[in-house]
Amino acid sequence: MVEDKASGAGLTRRELLKAMAVVGGASTISFIAIDREKLRAVLKPVSLEEILGLEAEASADESELERKARKKEEEIKKWCSREAEKICSAKGGDSPECKEAKRRCSMVKVKATPAKPGVRFAMALDINKCIGCRRCAYACVMENNQDREMHIEWIKVVSVPREEFEILNTKLDYTKAPEKNMVYVPMACMHCEDPPCVMVCPVRATFKEPDGIVVIDYDRCIGCRYCITACPYGARRFNWRKPTIPVTELNPNMHILGNVLRQPHVTEKCTWCIQRSRDGGVPACVEVCPVGARSFGDLNDPESPIRRIIEEYGAFVLRPEAGTKPRFFYYFGPARTPPREEASGKSGGEG
Amino acid sequence: MAAREYGGGFVDTIKYIVSKGLLEGSRAYYMALLGLVLMAAYGVYVWVFIQHAPVFLKSDYGGMMLTGMSDSVPWGLYISFFIFWVGVAAAGIVFGLAGYVFGHKGFKKVAVLGEVQAVAAIVTVLSLIMVDIGRPLRAMILMPQLPNLHSMLDWDFMVLTGYLILNIIGFLVTVHYYRQDKPIPRKFLVPFMIIASPFAIGIHTVTAFISQALVARPYWNSPLLAPRYVATAFASGPAILMLVLVLAEKYIKGFKVDDDVYRKTMLVMVGALIIGLYFTFSEAHEVFWYTTEPLKKAQFEEAFYGYHLGYLPVMMMLWIGLGAAAVILALIPKVRNTWPGRLLIAVITIIAVINEKTMSILVPAYIPDPLGRYILYYPTPLEYAITLGMHAIGILVYLVLAKVAIEVIMTHYFRGSGAHH
Incomplete structure (x- = not known):
């Protein structure tokens, strides 16, 4: 401990500089090596083109959304018919509530309509x-x-x-x-x-x-x-x-x-x-x-x-x-x- | 880093921590652990089965409806204490800085306790976020995958986890060397401190930045918020550490803290308190002297006068009163140089900062809301239970790690070779 203290200052400074150089080098390398396109995509969640509606979303994204919508539709239809059954068993199959519920369930449609280009x-x-x-x-x-x-x-x-x-x-x-x-x-x-x-x-x-x-x-x-x-x-x-x-x-x-x-x-x-x-x-x-x-x-x-x-x-x-x-x-x-x-x-x- | 070089020995360190922390101890220690585990378990139970029942169990009942929060006051007790504990967490690296970088021997001895405090505080913080987020599992999957670098919340998540990992590394390495009665090598300390010190300031700053730049909330929308967070954090963090040191010195045989550590900690605490009080004064002047911005004024009036929410001015006055009291007490040598005096000042400071940092920094920003409504917020028993449970987790971590830390400090400094210097 005593000898640490004696040689302390110089050693610390040199090692500190060394370590800083290592950190700086590492960040420079990662900065150079990183995929620019990905970085740009990450840094820019909302682009000017998107705001102005000049650029439609990528088509791959759309199909993803449509797939999700389809799954959701099945889910909701299932839930809806379950709920409708409950109403029907409580109020009778001929009651207007039952008919209304069934009618609405049969009409359930989940869309994923994309934005029209050029519309704002x-x-x-x-x-x-x-x-x-x-x-x-x-x-x-x-x-x-x-x-x-x-x-x-x-x-x-x-x-x-x-x-x-x-x-x-x-x-x-x-x-x-x-x-x-x-x-x-x-x-x-x-x-x-x-x-x-x-x-x-x-x-x-x-x-x-x-x-x-x-x-x-x-x-x-x-x-x-x-x-x-x-x-x-x-x-x-x-x-x-x-x-x-x-x-x-x-x-x-x-x-x-x-x-x-x-x-x-x-x-x-x-x-x-x-x-x-x-x-x-x-x-x-x-x-x-x-x-x-x-x-x-x-x-x-x-x-x-x-x-x-x-x-x-x-x-x-x-x-x-x-x-x-x-x-x-x-x-x-x-x-x-x-x-x-x-x-x-x-x-x-x-x- | 250094740990990997000593691969075999490092596994022994883990074994050492487990055995010292969990397998040894007095009856009172185990009773405390048991009590904390029960409290934490109750908090988690209430969270999973009541507050988050619709998410975890897909049930129709329960939900965050049962908390006092609403669309007008979307953040409440959880985030309040989140803010407070983020502040406390900084002390870890501050003590390390004093000990390792500036070479203060007294601080070097207790630096590991600061790291333990940081780990425990961040664990509390992360648990509080976890219970506050509506869909925590989704958050855990999505936040690393799709970070939005415009969102301060992501940055906060990054700095908090980074700081947690750094402090765990610091703790492990310290234990690793101290238990073998060796000093921590420079090769580890220098890069560690270089990486860790910005994080200590970063966690407060980023936490304040979450709310500071929101034009929707004039109460926060001032560049003074981040400095205010940091200022009072430097009062509460060292205060908790001093409380622990005073108690440890009193009740653990052979554990000795340098008087200079107390003096310097007190200096930091009181300095930070004065700055914090001054910031409050400055904010009050800005709002009550000239400002004609109605929403900002209304929110500050809610904080200082509490026309609708009575507990806010009480907390504000407690902050100002107790903060001033702590400063005055610390100026009296007879008080600040005795152990009960130190204990008293530390406790008063902690209570003062709790009053400043928790509800009174958060809730007025929502009352009135941007639609001019006064929807009041009172935490419900459910929120208290979960908050206490999450604190129990943090205290549990603290107790176990602090026991190990004090054990290794004793080994290295008071029984081993370190004692000779």
Whole structure:
């Protein structure tokens, strides 16, 4: 020990330098030797091409997804017929519930429709029109096979005082709508260009599709809830236990990345009804809205309603300072649906 | 590394650890082990059969529904204590640094205890992550396969496992040489310290980076978060080590710690506490003096005033009060130079940092949530049971390894040739 101390300093420094040289050499060699393509693939989970939708996903990936969808379909059909049997034995074979359940089970189809190249979906919502009826939230629950008891609602509608849109002064649990001096702002996944949830996912279970829809692979989600923490719009929900869906209300039109039945302990969120929009339809919330406040379309198509709205009225997004570039636009349309009489008389005073 | 050169002898080291740690010991030691095993088993049972029943058993009942967490507060008690123990883990390499790199003899003696503490803390940390993750088996398969290098969680996983492996190696090698009454060779120590020291800072930093860069959570979204983690970690880690040293010196015959070790540890602890308190002060000023950012202000008000969640301000005040008390006590020579005084300061510091690091650093970031809702979080008995179980695993590891470590320290320094120097 004594002699250690005597020769200590010089020896340590020399050996330290040696060891550092070894470490440096090893990292240089591994840096040179590593497969660049693989490294690039690892370092770039979301590429610019993907965001803009210029590059379709590799075909090998698609078949993988289709295979998964097929397996899932068999699984769901089995589960569904089991559940239907239960209903039938409880209520009798001729009961309407039994027939309904069997009908839905026979129609179950899990799709894996890929994104159309060159399409970039976007949604717009006219705040002047929205009456806060929450029919979109209800339709969303039914369409997307969400759990009926955990209050997983992909769409949350907040009522905002007209003076200022400060999220802390809003109310989610209003019971009477529409009210004057209030505007209603439905919020769901904004399908950002630069989604924080995709960046933070440790296993790349959530990603952005070429047509701009941010999806979750429910078979890959590990349930760490980091994406819920990272989302600035509070759009993500977690299945805190096994979700329950009555078979008589099952939506048989499913997409493997969208409304396919979820497992316990995975995250889910709005997918712009990928099972509808990829087949040329519009999301359920757009279809059900009684005042036509929502519009959905292709941002790349000059004829689409979205483009027209942005050009004609100008649109804004929520929390632009977050820098996520949402593709869910809000705008104030020309006509106001909620209480007109009172608002028209003293609209100047209310400001 | 060095272990492989002494292949045959190394197997003997494992045998030595097993026999010293598990096969020898007093009745009290075995009772403690038994108690901890029962606690850990209960925690694992509750986790597998109740909290994760839908995943492991495919049952309809149970699930994380039974925890207090919700979509608004997705992380809770588990992650709170995860943050705390990550901090504690750093002390391992810090003591090694003082002993091996700066050549402080007193620290050299007890450096292995720091490594033991790091191993136990990281074991606790990893178990807490395991019970928090919704689908742990999937995570274990997917995380090494498909890492997303944008995700801080992956980096954290890497540094934590790396740090765990390094400390286990350090512990094994130390035991290997000390039990034969030989000093640890430089050939091992130099590269080991070069690789390990960045990890000690890295584990806190990366853990703070998990939450620091999230624009969704203004409570965390400040560059002060990582320094704050590191600052209070340097208070709690050495405090726990000092607690152990004081108790070991008191109750183990022949075990002696240099007074300088206490003095320097106290210095680190108090310095870190002062910096931590100063950071809290600075954050409070930022938020309460000028800031008009409503969500940030609301979250800080929740932490300091607790308009909705009463336990947060209590924890905040305990942190500030006890932290200041520890600093003041450490300034009084009569207190800091006696063993009960040291014990007291260490305990106060640990409690202060628990109050700063756990719930009060995590929960306010979720209340209110980005939709402006105040969904409150109170841990449920289930969470307490599982958290205690996971801590029992960590303490179990600590007890067994620390017993071996103290045994080899005694062999090398107090009975063998090391005693002469």
